[in-house]
Structure formats: C-alpha cells, structure tokens
Amino acid sequence: MVSKPWSVVSIVGVGLIGGSFALALRKAGFRGKIIGVSSTSSIEAALARRVIDEALPLRDAAGQSDLIYLSQPIERILQTLEEIDPWVFPGTLITDAGSTKAAIVQCAAKKIRRGRFVGGHPMAGKQSRGVAEADADLFQRRPYVLMSPDAELEQWIRRIGSRVVILQPEEHDRLVALTSHLPQLISTVLGSSIARERGAAQVAGPAAIDMTRLAMSPYDVWRDILLTNSGPIDHALTEFIEQLEELRGMLLRPELEQKFEQAAAGAHALRGVELL
Amino acid sequence: MVSKPWSVVSIVGVGLIGGSFALALRKAGFRGKIIGVSSTSSIEAALARRVIDEALPLRDAAGQSDLIYLSQPIERILQTLEEIDPWVFPGTLITDAGSTKAAIVQCAAKKIRRGRFVGGHPMAGKQSRGVAEADADLFQRRPYVLMSPDAELEQWIRRIGSRVVILQPEEHDRLVALTSHLPQLISTVLGSSIARERGAAQVAGPAAIDMTRLAMSPYDVWRDILLTNSGPIDHALTEFIEQLEELRGMLLRPELEQKFEQAAAGAHALRGVELL
Numbered sequence: 185m186v187s188k189p190w191s192v193v194s195i196v197g198v199g200l201i202g203g204s205f206a207l208a209l210r211k212a213g214f215r216g217k218i219i220g221v222s223s224t225s226s227i228e229a230a231l232a233r234r235v236i237d238e239a240l241p242l243r244d245a246a247g248q249s250d251l252i253y254l255s256q257p258i259e260r261i262l263q264t265l266e267e268i269d270p271w272v273f274p275g276t277l278i279t280d281a282g283s284t285k286a287a288i289v290q291c292a293a294k295k296i297r298r299g300r301f302v303g304g305h306p307m308a309g310k311q312s313r314g315v316a317e318a319d320a321d322l323f324q325r326r327p328y329v330l331m332s333p334d335a336e337l338e339q340w341i342r343r344i345g346s347r348v349v350i351l352q353p354e355e356h357d358r359l360v361a362l363t364s365h366l367p368q369l370i371s372t373v374l375g376s377s378i379a380r381e382r383g384a385a386q387v388a389g390p391a392a393i394d395m396t397r398l399a400m401s402p403y404d405v406w407r408d409i410l411l412t413n414s415g416p417i418d419h420a421l422t423e424f425i426e427q428l429e430e431l432r433g434m435l436l437r438p439e440l441e442q443k444f445e446q447a448a449a450g451a452h453a454l455r456g457v458e459l460l
Numbered sequence: 461m462v463s464k465p466w467s468v469v470s471i472v473g474v475g476l477i478g479g480s481f482a483l484a485l486r487k488a489g490f491r492g493k494i495i496g497v498s499s500t501s502s503i504e505a506a507l508a509r510r511v512i513d514e515a516l517p518l519r520d521a522a523g524q525s526d527l528i529y530l531s532q533p534i535e536r537i538l539q540t541l542e543e544i545d546p547w548v549f550p551g552t553l554i555t556d557a558g559s560t561k562a563a564i565v566q567c568a569a570k571k572i573r574r575g576r577f578v579g580g581h582p583m584a585g586k587q588s589r590g591v592a593e594a595d596a597d598l599f600q601r602r603p604y605v606l607m608s609p610d611a612e613l614e615q616w617i618r619r620i621g622s623r624v625v626i627l628q629p630e631e632h633d634r635l636v637a638l639t640s641h642l643p644q645l646i647s648t649v650l651g652s653s654i655a656r657e658r659g660a661a662q663v664a665g666p667a668a669i670d671m672t673r674l675a676m677s678p679y680d681v682w683r684d685i686l687l688t689n690s691g692p693i694d695h696a697l698t699e700f701i702e703q704l705e706e707l708r709g710m711l712l713r714p715e716l717e718q719k720f721e722q723a724a725a726g727a728h729a730l731r732g733v734e735l736l
Binding site for chain 1: 682
C-alpha cells in the first residue's frame with residue numbers, strides 16, 4: 185500500500201518520549217501539524233515549549249491524523265486501543281512506544297480494524313520524566329524496535345537518528361526482560377539492601393552510585409511493565425539467580441576469570457551497538 | 461606524638477591511585493619531594509607527566525620518607541609490608557590504598573614495628589588504569605576511609621577534597637562487600653548473561669549500558685579483592701540472592717511498591733553523601 189506523506193501527527197501522551205518524538209520529527213524536517221492529546225498540565229507545558237502546535241481531545245485528533253503516536257503508560261495505551269479505531273480514517277497508521285509489546289500487539293490485533301497498528305519501542309529514556317525533559321536528540325544512536333516493517337515509519341525513525349530493529353513481540357519482551365527489566369529489579373534490590381545497611385552510604389564509591397541509578401525509577405512506570413511481562417521477567421530473574429549461585433561457588437576458583445572475560449565481552453558488545 | 465611536617469613522600473605503585481594522590485598533594489600545596497617506586501614503564505610515564513620528582517628503589521625511598529603511600533595491588537601491598545619495616549625511620553607513617561583492609565591491617569600489625577601503619581581506602585576510581593589517567597581531582601568529594609585517626613594524614617586527605625571516615629577493618633570490609641564488591645559481581649553476571657543471549661545487544665538501552673559498566677573491569681584487580689574478602693563477599697551475595705528470591709515472589713503484588721520506595725531512598729542517600 186502506498187500512503188500519502190504524513191501531514192498531521194498526533195502525539196497521545198505528551199511526556200518525555202512523546203514530546204521528544206515530536207521535537208525529533210520537527211528537527212528531522214517534518215513540516216506538518218503536530219497535535220497533542222494529553223493532560224492539561226502536559227499540554228500547557230508542551231504548548232509553552234512549542235513541542236506541539238495545538239491540543240485536541242483524542243477523538244478529534246484521531247479523525248484528522250496520518251500518524252497517531254501512543255506514548256502513554258502501558259495501561260493507558262491499552263485503554264486507548266480499546267476505543268480509538270472508530271475515530272480514525274481507514275489506513276491511518278497507529279504506533280506506540282510502550283515498553284512491553286505482546287499485550288499491546290494482542291490488544292491492537294483485536295481492536296484496530298480501520299487503522300493499521302505497528303507496535304514500537306524506542307530504546308531511549310532519561311531518569312527524569314515529563315515534557316519539560318523532552319529532547320530532540322533523545323533517540324539518536326539508539327535502537328528503535330518495530331513489531332513489523334513500515335516504510336514511512338522506518339524512514340522517519342532513521343531520520344531522527346535511530347536504528348530500526350524488527351522483532352516479534354514475544355522475542356522483544358524476552359530480550360527486554362533481560363536487558364531492561366532485570367537490570368531495574370537488580371538495581372532495586374541493591375538499593376534496598378544499601379538502604380537497610382547503616383553506614384553503607386559512608387563508603388559508597390562510583391560502583392554503588394552507578395548500580396543504583398535505576399533504583400530511583402518510580403514504581404508506577406514499572407507496575408505496568410511487570411504486569412504485562414511477568415512471564416519473561418520471572419524467567420530472567422530465575423536464570424540470573426542461578427548464575428549468581430554458580431558465581432558464588434567459584435569466587436576463589438580460576439574459572440572466575442573466564443566469567444569476567446565473558447562479561448566484559450558482553451558489556452563491550454552493548455557499547456559497540458551503542459556507538460553505531 | 462607530634463610529628464614534623466612531611467618533606468619527602470614516597471608513592472609505591474605509581475598507577476591511577478598513587479599518581480592521583482601525588483598530583484592531588486601537589487595541587488593542595490605540598491612543596492616537598494615526591495619519590496616514585498614502581499615499574500620502569502610507570503616511572504617513565506610518571507616522570508614525563510611530572511607526577512613524581514624522582515624514582516628510587518623501595519629501600520632507598522623508604523629510608524628518606526616521612527610518608528610512604530602503598531598504592532599497589534593488594535597482594536603486592538602485603539609483600540611490601542613484609543619487607544619495608546627495617547628500612548624506614550622510626551615513626552615513619554606508612555599508609556595504603558588497598559580495596560580490602562582486614563588482611564592488610566593484620567599483616568601490618570605483625571610486620572610494621574619501627575614505622576606506624578594506618579590502613580586507608582580512598583573510595584575513588586576510574587574505569588581506566590595507569591598513571592596516564594592520574595587526576596589531581598580524583599579524590600574530590602569522595603569518602604576516604606582510614607582504619608585509625610592520624611592528624612596529619614587526615615589534614616592532607618581533607619586538603620585533597622575528600623571526607624575522612626574512620627572505620628574498623630572488619631566493618632570496612634563488610635560495608636564494601638555490599639557497596640563495591642557485590643555491585644561488581646552483579647554486573648559481571650549480568651554482562652555474562654547478556655553475552656550469551658544472541659540479540660540482546662540489539663535492544664539494549666541505557667539500563668543495560670549502566671549496569672554493565674563494571675563488567676568491563678579486569679579480573680586481575682578483582683582476584684586479590686576476592687581472595688582477601690571472601691567471607692563478607694559470600695555473605696553479601698547470599699543475602700542478595702535471598703532478596704532477589706523475595707522480590708521474585710512479589711512481582712505482581714502491591715508490596716513491591718514499598719521495595720521500590722526503599723530502594724529509591726537508599727539510592728538517594730548514596731547521592732546525598734556524594735554531594736557533600
């Protein structure tokens with residue numbers, strides 16, 4: 185299907201990711217209209233920063249958009265998918281930026297009939313949230329995962345500096361359980377262990393600082409992720425615990441050197457990709 | 461005991477820490493002589509960068525120093541402590557920068573008779589090693605742990621920007637097992653899990669990057685740490701595994717919110733200290 189170039193884009197949920205996507209589109213040369221659908225406070229901040237051109241209720245925005253970008257929390261994305269389809273033009277592209285994909289793609293498969301849904305997940309973020317933190321360069325040099333190919337969406341994703349990766353929803357969820365959700369939970373447990381140990385903060389160096397940055401993430405973001413990806417997360421945690429037990433058994437044995445070498449190779453591989 | 465102000469300082473092991481201590485002393489106004497005792501390649505680099513004024517063998521350096529700063533790997537510090545005492549002036553202050561303290565302090569208690577030994581551990585570092593990376597500001601705003609008070613040493617530690625913390629060796633080792641050694645091993649296991657998972661690097665975002673930085677640390681530094689602090693590390697690992705199991709059991713339960721809050725409090729407390 186050949187689609188006309190986008191002239192109206194709606195950002196549903198104008199926070200860090202949605203706001204950054206709007207700014208990135210603009211910086212990459214998008215000259216159409218950008219509509220924001222969000223809470224009053226986000227809309228005010230987004231208009232003040234010129235992140236969006238105007239604000240509308242979802243129904244009105246949906247009815248005139250070529251692209252609808254859902255950058256809400258996961259549960260809100262699911263709610264939006266339940267109601268949006270009757271309001272869109274036939275063929276309108278709907279994508280999302282939710283951190284887990286299987287639940288969202290399943291919901292869209294049932295509910296999106298007039299529109300076309302392509303699930304997405306930009307592997308980018310910041311510790312701080314909200315449109316005040318939105319940044320046109322947030323997606324630069326980051327992977328941007330799509331659940332299926334789409335020529336025009338892929339083109340814009342490349343223009344905003346990201347690298348397109350196509351993955352099945354279940355494969356995506358399994359991989360991010362390891363690379364994103366497990367690191368969060370590890371950091372949470374470490375932060376909570378340090379919180380309970382009087383004196384630990386006195387001697388903390390760069391290692392503890394690094395490894396507890398994620399522990400400052402707010403629970404409300406994670407609740408949805410854990411609810412919609414509990415199977416893969418449980419699996420990743422179980423395997424990680426087994427690996428820790430194995431390492432505990434080799435603390436004073438020479439095999440540990442191989443473990444360090446394998447770990448360093450893994451860490452370097454991540455950075456190789458980051459530098460692409 | 462009133463001691464004369466230092467006029468000669470020897471740095472034994474002129475790498476990142478020893479070189480940074482020399483540069484930091486200079487920047488803080490130390491006008492005496494700084495002697496380096498190290499490998500030929502480190503000495504050449506240290507002289508070229510003017511980190512040290514001259515190089516001598518340990519015996520000759522020890523015989524004219526007011527402070528002897530042992531910044532070698534832990535096993536080498538233990539070897540130096542075995543032989544240095546006959547060569548120093550009575551009352552010469554010997555300190556070290558080893559990452560574990562009980563083994564070193566026990567060794568010094570047996571071997572250092574003419575000199576006075578005060579074990580130390582600056583909670584500072586960088587990923588890269590060697591005197592080429594030495595930095596006069598490395599210790600700024602960092603805790604610097606001493607095993608016993610010493611007025612002149614404490615004064616210089618404050619002058620180089622650090623905050624003195626006095627701890628017993630066993631307490632130090634127990635705390636750093638939690639705040640430094642456990643984070644290293646967690647990062648190693650995570651890096652090695654990611655290394656074995658094809659495709660993980662494709663979707664890695666900032667969380668994976670952050671949490672595997674330590675995984676790039678070289679094993680040779682860690683071998684000595686694990687050998688000299690295996691009890692507290694085993695204990696910290698065991699408790700961490702128990703905590704992970706507990707968290708795995710509450711993934712979908714509301715108690716997890718409290719865990720996130722406790723973790724965030726711990727992480728913020730570390731940063732509060734860092735900002736002092």
